[in-house]
Amino acid sequence: MAQLTRFFTYKLAATQGPINLTVTIGNAQSATTSLYMDSKVLTNNARDSFTFDVSDPTTLSGKELDISTTIVDINPDDNEIAFRIKLSGGEAVLNPPSDKLRISTNGVAYFLFKIIFI
Amino acid sequence: MLFRPLFALILVAVAVLIPRTNAAQTLADTAGLTLNLLQIPNSPAFSLMDLAPSTIEEAKVPADFTAFLRNATDSFNTFPRSYGLEFAPWWVFGRDKIDFSQFVSNRLLDNIQQSLTISIGVNHLDDPNLPVGNNRTVQTAFAFKVSLLRGRVEQKHQQIDSLYSLLGAVNDSFYLQIPRWLRTDSIYRYWEDSVTVLRNARPINAQALDAAGTMMNNRSNELLSDSLRFQQQVLDQIAPHYALLKTQAAGFRLNRRGFKLDLGGGIVTDFFNQQVNDAQVTRIGGWLTGSWVFHPKRNSLNISVLGIARLLGNPGQLYQPTDGGILQTDNNLYFDYGARLIVHNGKRFSLSSELLGRQPINNQLIQPATRYVINMDYQLNSTILLSFQFGKNFDGAVTQNGNLITALHLFTTLGRRVAAGGGVL
Numbered sequence: 001m002a003q004l005t006r007f008f009t010y011k012l013a014a015t016q017g018p019i020n021l022t023v024t025i026g027n028a029q030s031a032t033t034s035l036y037m038d039s040k041v042l043t044n045n046a047r048d049s050f051t052f053d054v055s056d057p058t059t060l061s062g063k064e065l066d067i068s069t070t071i072v073d074i075n076p077d078d079n080e081i082a083f084r085i086k087l088s089g090g091e092a093v094l095n096p097p098s099d100k101l102r103i104s105t106n107g108v109a110y111f112l113f114k115i116i117f118i
Numbered sequence: 119m120l121f122r123p124l125f126a127l128i129l130v131a132v133a134v135l136i137p138r139t140n141a142a143q144t145l146a147d148t149a150g151l152t153l154n155l156l157q158i159p160n161s162p163a164f165s166l167m168d169l170a171p172s173t174i175e176e177a178k179v180p181a182d183f184t185a186f187l188r189n190a191t192d193s194f195n196t197f198p199r200s201y202g203l204e205f206a207p208w209w210v211f212g213r214d215k216i217d218f219s220q221f222v223s224n225r226l227l228d229n230i231q232q233s234l235t236i237s238i239g240v241n242h243l244d245d246p247n248l249p250v251g252n253n254r255t256v257q258t259a260f261a262f263k264v265s266l267l268r269g270r271v272e273q274k275h276q277q278i279d280s281l282y283s284l285l286g287a288v289n290d291s292f293y294l295q296i297p298r299w300l301r302t303d304s305i306y307r308y309w310e311d312s313v314t315v316l317r318n319a320r321p322i323n324a325q326a327l328d329a330a331g332t333m334m335n336n337r338s339n340e341l342l343s344d345s346l347r348f349q350q351q352v353l354d355q356i357a358p359h360y361a362l363l364k365t366q367a368a369g370f371r372l373n374r375r376g377f378k379l380d381l382g383g384g385i386v387t388d389f390f391n392q393q394v395n396d397a398q399v400t401r402i403g404g405w406l407t408g409s410w411v412f413h414p415k416r417n418s419l420n421i422s423v424l425g426i427a428r429l430l431g432n433p434g435q436l437y438q439p440t441d442g443g444i445l446q447t448d449n450n451l452y453f454d455y456g457a458r459l460i461v462h463n464g465k466r467f468s469l470s471s472e473l474l475g476r477q478p479i480n481n482q483l484i485q486p487a488t489r490y491v492i493n494m495d496y497q498l499n500s501t502i503l504l505s506f507q508f509g510k511n512f513d514g515a516v517t518q519n520g521n522l523i524t525a526l527h528l529f530t531t532l533g534r535r536v537a538a539g540g541g542v543l
Contacts, residue, residue, distance in 0.1 A: 026214030082214035
């Protein structure tokens with residue numbers, strides 16, 4: 001079992017539009033991801049890689065987006081997992097490098113990413 | 119005699135490979151032996167140079183990068199004279215973008231991306247009719263192969279849904295348990311509260327928020343890396359779901375069954391007398407290979423039926439006309455067609471037979487020809503395969519005798535397989 005957290009701040013654009021989130025799970029492993037905005041569910045257990053538009057009728061400023069992802073090693077010939085997020089639609093694109101971890105055969109990894117919009 | 123040095127070389131190579139192959143074998147035994155262990159390195163470059171044990175090759179799992187040697191020698195008394203490289207560009211450069219859904223799909227784009235392999239093969243030929251020193255031709259081939267259809271994964275939708283459902287339950291539990299556990303730590307709690315205060319303030323002090331967030335994150339990773347506490351405080355709380363998830367993942371089989379269709383092609387260039395400026399393209403080819411992999415029904419036998427349609431162009435080919443006239447040179451085009459039946463015992467051994475016909479397309483002076491071969495393959499381990507071959511080759515374009523095929527091929531591969539389950543492609 002491997003577990004990792006990350007923290008980012010994301011600067012919104014002057015005129016706020018939807019923020020586009022891309023979650024990418026690599027190495028042919030399977031995963032589910034839930035998104036929470038200030039602890040309220042935005043989407044529940046989306047499978048594998050996906051994109052999601054984060055929008056708010058009022059403002060996103062000061063709000064916290066939690067990305068909770070669990071990955072299980074299902075590819076018998078590769079015990080490495082790769083997890084990556086990308087955010088766009090704000091002042092700049094947030095595209096941190098992929099997090100790569102080696103886990104045991106049929107092992108599990110958990111990622112909790114916290115993003116605060118400013 | 120080169121036998122002793124060659125034997126020593128093989129021993130050294132095997133000794134070097136032992137730790138790696140043992141490890142691979144342990145993994146394979148744990149996960150259940152899958153069909154891909156029975157697949158030979160069916161490089162399209164070797165196939166184009168007529169060096170592959172079989173002309174009709176099974177769709178195979180690509181490796182991100184593989185180097186292999188082939189030895190089909192007289193009693194192993196010479197060094198390997200054929201070698202090659204093969205790589206799968208998408209697995210080399212885009213591995214971290216391939217998710218499970220794409221991996222198990224049979225969509226055309228996913229199939230092409232994940233199955234495309236580029237291969238290079240080199241073969242050394244000696245012409246006995248030329249004096250030693252001027253008789254060596256180096257043959258090189260560049261080829262590609264791609265699966266247009268990969269068959270369907272034998273895992274049932276309900277089993278996949280069940281796995282994701284468990285994964286979701288574990289994910290929900292982690293999100294519930296981990297933040298709660300982290301907050302039992304006073305240092306973490308301090309930084310998390312600081313983040314909350316800073317993000318609710320207006321205007322937001324981005325620098326201070328970043329700093330507090332980084333401290334909070336550092337502390338959480340510090341706590342999470344304490345595996346004993348994590349086990350007791352989090353994993354034990356979700357033990358039933360967690361154990362079930364691991365069990366289901368271990369039971370997954372990703373073999374593909376049903377119809378598969380491969381497209382291959384390439385070009386062969388001969389460098390006469392090993393001179394770069396004395397080169398000639400001697401073969402250009404393209405082929406479609408269709409195959410059907412049946413479900414094992416009885417005695418765990420896996421049966422595959424394959425068929426091929428291949429166009430081969432031979433620029434400047436020297437041939438003997440059927441009317442017995444003088445040797446001529448022409449750009450001959452052939453259409454090859456045939457079928458192959460493969461029976462695997464589900465473990466290490468496979469038996470196959472293939473029958474091919476060759477029809478000259480643009481030259482009435484060349485007779486049609488046939489080829490039939492029986493192969494017995496035995497996988498010594500995940501990287502070494504022995505293949506015994508017996509049969510009749512196509513008649514030569516110049517001579518019609520000497521077409522008996524009898525060879526023992528030893529294939530050694532170095533590289534990493536990228537995907538599971540034999541049959542994934």
